[in-house]
Every structure is written in structure tokens, then in C-alpha cells.
Amino acid sequence: MNETRTLIVGQGLAGSLLAWELLRRGQRVVILDDDHARASSTAAAGLINPVTGMRLVRHPLAETFLTAAEGCYRALERDLHIPLLHWVPLWRCSRSETDPARHRTRRRDPAYKDFLGPWRAAAPHPAIVAGQGGFMQRHTGYLAPRRLLAALKDRFRQQGLLRIARVEAGTLQYSRRRVLLAGCRADRVVFCEGASGAGNPWFRWLPFQPVKGEILTLRADASLPNVIVNAGQWVLPLGNGRFKLGATYDRTHLDCIPTAAGRDQLLAALTHLIRLESPPRLLAHRAGIRPSTLDKAPFIGPHPVHPALLIFNGFGSRGSMSIPWYAARFADYLCGHGPVPAEADILRFRDRLK
Template sequence: MEVDFLLIGQGLAGSILSYRLIKAGFKVCLVDDGSPTSSSKVAAGLYNPITGRKMVKTWQADILFDEIETFYKELEIVLNQNFLHPTGIYRPFISYEEQNEWVAKSADAQYDRYIGEVFREPGFPGVSDPFGGLLLKSSGYLDIKKMLQAYRSWLMNRGDLIQSRFSEEKLIEEASGNWQFQEIHAPKLIFCNGIGAKESAFFKWVPFTPVKGEILTVRQEFTSREIINRGVFRIDLGNGIAKVGSTYNNREIDLTPTISGKREILDKLRQLVPIEVTGIVDHQVGIRPAMGDRRPVLGRHPTKANVYLFGGLGAKGVSLAPYFSKEMTEYLISGKEPQKEVNINRFFKYI
């Protein structure tokens, strides 16, 4: 079967990029074995405009957040599923100085679309917020696992998915320069397989910085319509169940849940929401395909003109993927180079 693009990986990156290409009228095929341990399926899927310990506006927020809800709502319609959950995020202040800083920022027009309300007094019973807090809007979470499952079914119905573990040894470069994998022939090959791209002979020089993250699903008699986020995030799933995380470990890169990870999450949750956790429902681990500079990586192999990489989305994949998949699609179609901060050519010095 002849296609325009052969994509490796049906995680968040591969799914969203392939949808962009299909929408643009191209024929694609994805190769993916459906591994339940992929980082996309484990991730909590937050999109949050104000991030980090210092509570700063996330990089390129004004560009990224124009795309997020519009894109995922369109995909919900196409797949006839609901997986996007626009939800306020409440971030308690850690000092009066921080409170004063955000009172000032609330008068700044560049923050209008992100600030729902600034609380100068404790505003959320059950939450440890003695200095008040910041309620964000234009935020929420994506049920990534549900989205990927729905998209996988859609691809299968179209005949656009090979359910197989990708092996580069079985990839054939034809005399024409096209690529063949099993019965698929394509002029262009795109690696979207997260940290798996580091194992590729094409991209082993790209300096991925994999990060292990652990997430708990807990029982806790506390209900909140908002996501509570400081040190850890807490997403209320209803019926006394919440998802809480996550850890960041760049030393032990494996898929083994740890007692230390569980303890770290529970200790931080106790500081944020000091209400007893009565049980652990699930303990999950994922390896984030992050980059050292915390920017995605997009573009073409330096010597193989028809081999590409789209990845490095890391912990902010839900926020980054809609916009940068559009940038990658423009590059694939028209040759418009991705912006320098995400362009793969920033790593050519490592070859």
C-alpha cells in the first residue's frame, strides 16, 4: 500500500500530527504496538498556563493556548467522544509577597485570559492556602488514554494503522529512496515514538533527557471542582477518587513504581490537601520524552532528506502538541522551517 507519510508511534505526538496530515488531504499509516506503558497513556494530561515553582506564564503561552481547546474539541467531534475537561486550576500562594505579586499581575492585560480570580484569604475549604491563592482559567486536563484509544479505533477503521512493534531492522530503504515497512511504502518517514527515537540509528545523537514520572490514583474524602496544584496536582475524578502526581526522576529510568515516589507524592498531597488518604487505587509510571532545554524537537534528519522527527514534548505535551503539530505539518507540506527554539538543527553539533 502506498501512503504519503509513514509515522512511527501512536502516542500524543504521532496521533495529533497524523490527524493534521489526514485533514490536509494526505494518506498516512502509523506503526504502533499499543503498549499500555507509553508515557502518553500514563500522563495526567494537564494544560496549565502558569507553571513551575515560581508560577510564571508558560513558554509561548499566548500562541499555544490559542490552539489547545479548539483543536481537542474538534477531535472530540470527529471521534464522537468526550475527553477534554476544561477546568479551573487553583494554586495556593506560599507568601504574602507572592499574593501581592499576583494582585498586581491581575491588572496586567497580558494575564486577562489566564487569571480567573485572586484570593487574598483562604478560599477553598480543605486546601492549605493560608495566604489565599490564584484561580486560573483557560486550563484543564485531557484524558489522554481515552483520546488515544478512540483515535486508534478511528485509524483502524480507516486502515491507517499497523498494530505491530516497530523494528528498524525490518525497515527497508528502496532503490527509489522510499521506505518500506511490511506492506507499506512511503516517500517520507516520521519518528513520533517518544524516547524510542533515541534507539533509532537515525536519531541516536539527539540529546533526549528521559524523565521518569510516577502518578497515584487515591481515595480521599475531599471534593473539588477545580484542579489543586502546588508541589503536586490533584485532579478530582469523582466518587472520592483523585489522580495525584507527579515525580520527576532523571536518574532511574525504568518502569518500576517506587516506595519513595509514592511517599513523595503523598507527603506533598498532605501539605496541599491535609485530608486523610484512605487508599491507593493505582500507581503508574511513565517515561517522559523530554529534552534538556525543555523544548520540543521538530525537523528533518541532516543527511536523510525524507526522514523526520517530531517529539520531545515532555511533561507539557498536551499544551505543546496542537500548535507544534501545525508547525510540523507546514514544514512537511511547504518546507517552512520550524522556529529555531524547536528546530532539530540546534542539535546538529552533536552528530
């Protein structure tokens, strides 16, 4: 039987970065994952955008997240010898008549000044559909989540820390103040199951709001400008004519199956984003479920009644930007240094636990 201090269930971006942070702190860790069978991280585009939505809202922890993401992903690039993080400016197309006024208001606010460029009538490149104008956003870019997870999977396996197995949380047992799960004995287990966490019997009292999404990877004949184009749906250039096109939002069909309807919806949106001489070639079509939550904040911390069972989940549609900072804070907490960040602490929903 394996013995460890911390058992982590799920090797998505959350479980991977938490494991990496714990290992850096000298902790013993074992990870169990079902080979990414229902991972949202392997479907995700990895976009990093601190100012989002129709109302152009800047996340209150934007600078904190961006600094942590830069530090974490650059350290992983050095450690794994692969490129992971790319800062690329984003052209935000006007999406409504009220956009210019909202943009003006935001630009006057010192908290937004560094993130938003001036309004422009013309798009920054002839291949971009200008529509009713727009503006450039700064401090935007993308992570390569599939590359990162594949490299960390290899690393963890070489170190004997990763086992491919589907875990049934309901079979978990306590024995002499230790946890027994899937043949592993540990002091504690941290569930990092993404959207599947909504069915975990220990944590299903938490208000998950999972949202399915689909993304295409395409190749155009011509090279594209090195700018992310966002009008609700978005184009993310990857170099050599390759680009990602995303994403759909579906709260009803909660599976990881790519659909013809999703593909057609995205291809229809493409014509409002960039001009191409000929139709692009489809390279990949992926679907996954975002682990979103009722109040848009993550679910982090120990179970209120069973403190050896913990959760690190609920990163919604912005895991690439926020997980590095939360993984470092939660690893500190697990090592006895510092609290669970208050806005993410699951104790805020304790009243729902019957």
C-alpha cells in the same frame, strides 16, 4: 507490502495528532505502534497550565497553544463522540516566602494579567489546605489522554491505518528514494516515539533529557471542589470523589514501573494539598517517561542528511497543551505549506551531528 506517503512510528499523543492532521489534509498515512508499551501519554494526567514553575513563567506561545488545543480537542470530541477537554481553574498554593512579591510583579505585567487572579489569604474551598495563601490561575484544565488514544486507536484500526508492531529504526532501508521499514514502503517516516526516541540511531544526537514520573488515581468518600490544587505536587478532581494525584520527577530510574517509594511520596504530599475525612482508595498507579529536552523545546523536522527521515518529539511535560499546534504546523510543512516552527526545528542542534 503496505505502501503509503507517510509512515508514523508511535501512536502516543504526538503520533496520533500528527496522523489526524495529515488525514484531514487528505494524506495517506500508516501508523506503527508497540501497543503503548512505553507510552508516556497513557500515564499522563493531561494537565494544561500555561504559567508554571517556581518562577511563574508563562509560555511565550501560551495563547497560540490554548487556541489550537481548544480547536483540536473540540473537533476530536465531535468526531469521536467522547468528552476530552475540561477547563478547570487552578489554585496555586504559595510555595515560598517570595511568592507574594513574584505574583505581584507578574500581575503588573500585561502578558500575565489574564492568567493570574489576585492574591488571597484563604483557599477557595474549606477542603483545600490554605497554607500561606495563594491565587487562582485561569485558562487551566485537563485533557483525557488515555480516552483519546484508545478512541483514536480504534478509529485508526477500523480504517486499516494502524499496525501493532515494535519497530527497530536501525533496520530501515532506502530503496529508489523510498523508505522501507517493518514491511512498509513509504515516501518518508516520521518518528514519534516519545522518550524511546533517545535510543533511535538516526536521532540520538539530539539532547533528550527524559524524566520518569508516577501518578495515582484515587477515590475519596466525599466529593471534591472542582478546582485543580497545585503546590508542586497537585490534585486533579475527576468527579464523584475520584481524583488524580501527581506527579514525581526522577531522572535516574528511566523505566515505566510504578514504585512503592513513588506512591508514598505522592500520598505524603496529599496531606499538604487537601483535607480528607478518611484515607482515599487507590484505583490506579501509573508510571511513564516524559520526553523532555535540553532546552525545553520540542524536536521537529527532517534529518539534516536524510530528509526522508523526520522526527516529531520532545514535548516534555506539556504535550497536551503544545502538541495540537505543533501537529497542525508540522502537517502543513509535510504538505508543502509553511516552515517547521524555528524554536522547535532540530537544525538548532545540527552541530552535534557527527
